[in-house]
Amino acid sequence: MAPDQTTAAPVPLLSVRDLHVRFPTERGTVNAVNGVSFDLYEGKTLAIVGESGSGKSVTAKTLMNLLPRSALVSGEVTYAGQDVRALAATGTKHFFGVQMTMVFQDPMTSLNPVKRVGEQIAETLRYHLGRSRGEALEEAENLLEAVGMPEPARRVSQYPHELSGGLRQRVVIAMALACQPRLLIADEPTTAVDVTVQKHLLDLLDELRRDRGMAMILITHDLGVAHGRADDVAVMYAGRIVETADARTLFVDMRHPYTEALLRSIPRIDDPVHHRLDPIPGRPPELISPPDACAFAPRCLYAQADCLDGVPELSGLVGLHRFACLHPTGTERGEAAATANRAAGVTVAGLPVTGDPGGAG
Amino acid sequence: MARFLIRRLVLLVAVLFAVTFLGFSAMNFLGDPLFNVVGLMAELDCEAIEAGSAEDPSLDRARSDCETVAEARATYHLDRPVPVRYLLWVGDMVTGDFGTSFQNDQPVAEIIREKLPETLILLVMAQIVSLGVAIPWGVVAAYRANRAFDRGSTVASFGLLSVPNFALGVVLLYLLSLRWQIFPSAYESDSVVGLVFSMVLPALTLGLPLAASYQRLLRTDLITTLQEDFVHMARAKGLPPMRIMFRHALRPSLFSVVTVFGVSTGAMIGGSLVVEQIFGIPGIGREIVTAVVRDDFPVVLAIVMLVACTFVIINFMVDLFYSWLDPRVRAR
Numbered sequence: 001m002a003p004d005q006t007t008a009a010p011v012p013l014l015s016v017r018d019l020h021v022r023f024p025t026e027r028g029t030v031n032a033v034n035g036v037s038f039d040l041y042e043g044k045t046l047a048i049v050g051e052s053g054s055g056k057s058v059t060a061k062t063l064m065n066l067l068p069r070s071a072l073v074s075g076e077v078t079y080a081g082q083d084v085r086a087l088a089a090t091g092t093k094h095f096f097g098v099q100m101t102m103v104f105q106d107p108m109t110s111l112n113p114v115k116r117v118g119e120q121i122a123e124t125l126r127y128h129l130g131r132s133r134g135e136a137l138e139e140a141e142n143l144l145e146a147v148g149m150p151e152p153a154r155r156v157s158q159y160p161h162e163l164s165g166g167l168r169q170r171v172v173i174a175m176a177l178a179c180q181p182r183l184l185i186a187d188e189p190t191t192a193v194d195v196t197v198q199k200h201l202l203d204l205l206d207e208l209r210r211d212r213g214m215a216m217i218l219i220t221h222d223l224g225v226a227h228g229r230a231d232d233v234a235v236m237y238a239g240r241i242v243e244t245a246d247a248r249t250l251f252v253d254m255r256h257p258y259t260e261a262l263l264r265s266i267p268r269i270d271d272p273v274h275h276r277l278d279p280i281p282g283r284p285p286e287l288i289s290p291p292d293a294c295a296f297a298p299r300c301l302y303a304q305a306d307c308l309d310g311v312p313e314l315s316g317l318v319g320l321h322r323f324a325c326l327h328p329t330g331t332e333r334g335e336a337a338a339t340a341n342r343a344a345g346v347t348v349a350g351l352p353v354t355g356d357p358g359g360a361g
Numbered sequence: 362m363a364r365f366l367i368r369r370l371v372l373l374v375a376v377l378f379a380v381t382f383l384g385f386s387a388m389n390f391l392g393d394p395l396f397n398v399v400g401l402m403a404e405l406d407c408e409a410i411e412a413g414s415a416e417d418p419s420l421d422r423a424r425s426d427c428e429t430v431a432e433a434r435a436t437y438h439l440d441r442p443v444p445v446r447y448l449l450w451v452g453d454m455v456t457g458d459f460g461t462s463f464q465n466d467q468p469v470a471e472i473i474r475e476k477l478p479e480t481l482i483l484l485v486m487a488q489i490v491s492l493g494v495a496i497p498w499g500v501v502a503a504y505r506a507n508r509a510f511d512r513g514s515t516v517a518s519f520g521l522l523s524v525p526n527f528a529l530g531v532v533l534l535y536l537l538s539l540r541w542q543i544f545p546s547a548y549e550s551d552s553v554v555g556l557v558f559s560m561v562l563p564a565l566t567l568g569l570p571l572a573a574s575y576q577r578l579l580r581t582d583l584i585t586t587l588q589e590d591f592v593h594m595a596r597a598k599g600l601p602p603m604r605i606m607f608r609h610a611l612r613p614s615l616f617s618v619v620t621v622f623g624v625s626t627g628a629m630i631g632g633s634l635v636v637e638q639i640f641g642i643p644g645i646g647r648e649i650v651t652a653v654v655r656d657d658f659p660v661v662l663a664i665v666m667l668v669a670c671t672f673v674i675i676n677f678m679v680d681l682f683y684s685w686l687d688p689r690v691r692a693r
Binding site for chain 1: 589590591593594595596597598599600601604608609612613686687688689
């Protein structure tokens with residue numbers, strides 16, 4: 001499975017194979033992640049895209065060993081040849097936070113409200129790298145400067161509540177970068193901040209990643225965020241990767257109807273004014289005892305009888321353009337399915353089809 | 362900060378007025394203060410005696426009794442209406458005159474100076490026991506929430522909470538003093554070490570039920586805090602669990618415990634009445650029981666005021682502690 005032509009190392013930095021996560025609840029077992037596999041190479045960015053409930057955040061938390069104890073996890077997670085789940089189980093010191101770390105969605109809640117910002121950054125340096133308090137605080141100030149924090153010298157002694165959301169997220173990023181991790185997992189890092197701040201933060205993350213040669217997993221529900229920042233994109237739905245490819249291929253030559261629908265749901269700047277938004281019909285799938293069928297079928301304009309008969313396999317090899325669809329968009333089979341549904345006015349799963357379902361975006 | 366202090370001070374004064382006025386009125390209306398001072402002499406009909414024949418020798422004694430009564434009336438201002446007496450009493454208080462006991466004419470200030478240290482040592486030791494037990498207990502229970510240890514401690518803490526003080530005291534006495542002879546069974550005041558040592562059992566008796574309630578509160582708050590994003594963040598930073606517990610989760614989880622700590626001070630003083638009786642500690646608790654029984658109201662009022670002061674001051678300190686716990690309180 002040779003991935004790229006030029007610089008990629010032969011061994012991936014992070015390799016995930018057949019990851020399953022289940023949560024036993026009173027209502028039944030939630031199948032949050034169902035067989036996710038991917039590779040991430042040194043210095044690359046993988047975007048994991050999906051709606052809420054698609055399993056993207058659970059995947060990230062599994063990688064970081066942040067799931068509640070009740071979660072049932074199976075599968076392999078390998079970081080630079082080491083079994084991450086074994087490292088977590090034995091409580092190996094100086095792995096999480098040093099090799100691999102994470103930035104959370106909501107900067108309003110991911111900082112400790114009762115500790116000074118500088119201390120929170122310095123803490124990691126002191127614990128992992130054995131810095132003295134003074135050295136660590138000094139480094140914290142430098143880190144704040146590196147993430148574009150205005151007046152870093154003053155900020156170190158402030159409390160989180162004295163900072164705006166955008167600034168807090170910069171603190172979180174500085175905190176994550178403190179020990180120069182080789183892998184950063186960013187879980188919707190800009191969802192909770194103002195739109196005007198989003199682009200700044202994303203560009204900052206991208207810049208820092210490039211400067212430091214860090215690999216990144218960027219988790220987002222917004223394909224637009226992934227665009228231009230990710231080397232590879234994995235689209236998740238109902239706990240499965242339904243399509244994955246390098247970013248260019250995915251954006252111009254997607255195969256899965258869900259990817260297509262996600263892209264179409266992004267409002268575009270060149271849309272006419274008062275243009276109707278293009279939402280994806282229906283609701284995210286049930287994760288407790290899901291039917292043995294394509295999970296997207298009830299919302300898919302291409303759905304055919306065979307879609308309801310077994311979960312489609314993700315085609316191809318890890319590292320190539322893979323998709324789990326029997327009637328992929330942009331192919332003859334897909335076209336035929338769409339045409340047939342349009343003619344019938346309804347899909348096999350009962351979704352009414354009106355107007356133009358769109359062949360290619 | 363200055364405004365905060367002033368507001369607190371005003372509150373303290375208001376509470377003291379309310380408490381002492383209520384206490385003062387109750388003591389005056391429930392019993393006849395004159396009777397408490399002079400006993401049956403209070404029943405004498407002095408006006409009739411005065412009006413009686415000057416030659417009647419049988420009245421001489423009665424006359425001298427009547428003088429005693431009049432003297433007592435003057436000393437304790439008993440010839441004035443209750444509100445005036447209250448104000449006079451307040452005036453004495455402000456000038457540092459706490460009055461004298463009806464029982465033995467001992468100055469009240471002296472009684473308090475004598476008995477207060479014992480009770481203070483007991484209360485402080487009991488709070489040390491309660492927090493010292495509750496914090497590690499709550500932390501471990503929350504860390505392994507709903508596991509065997511946590512379930513066991515739920516049972517244990519409800520047990521401790523439902524046992525009355527005196528019963529717990531007797532059990533502790535039996536086990537730790539009579540059976541295993543670790544601690545003395547009664548009050549000792551020969552040396553400071555001996556005193557503290559003899560206070561261990563009373564402090565446990567008073568502190569353990571409180572520890573149980575603090576533990577319940579801390580456990581619940583910690584479990585909530587441990588689900589906060591910043592705790593996940595701390596885990597993602599790779600910090601070990603106990604460090605996260607003590608450096609990140611504990612402080613924001615202390616609010617309920619600290620609040621109840623303040624409020625329970627009052628209850629604790631009440632509890633010390635019983636405990637001082639069981640262990641024979643000559644403290645304020647025992648003193649107030651005696652004073653109430655004998656309607657010795659200068660003593661009762663002084664102690665009531667002392668308790669009210671302590672209560673307000675401790676809760677004031679609790680408020681200050683909030684702002685140390687959470688900087689966001691300071692901003693308000």
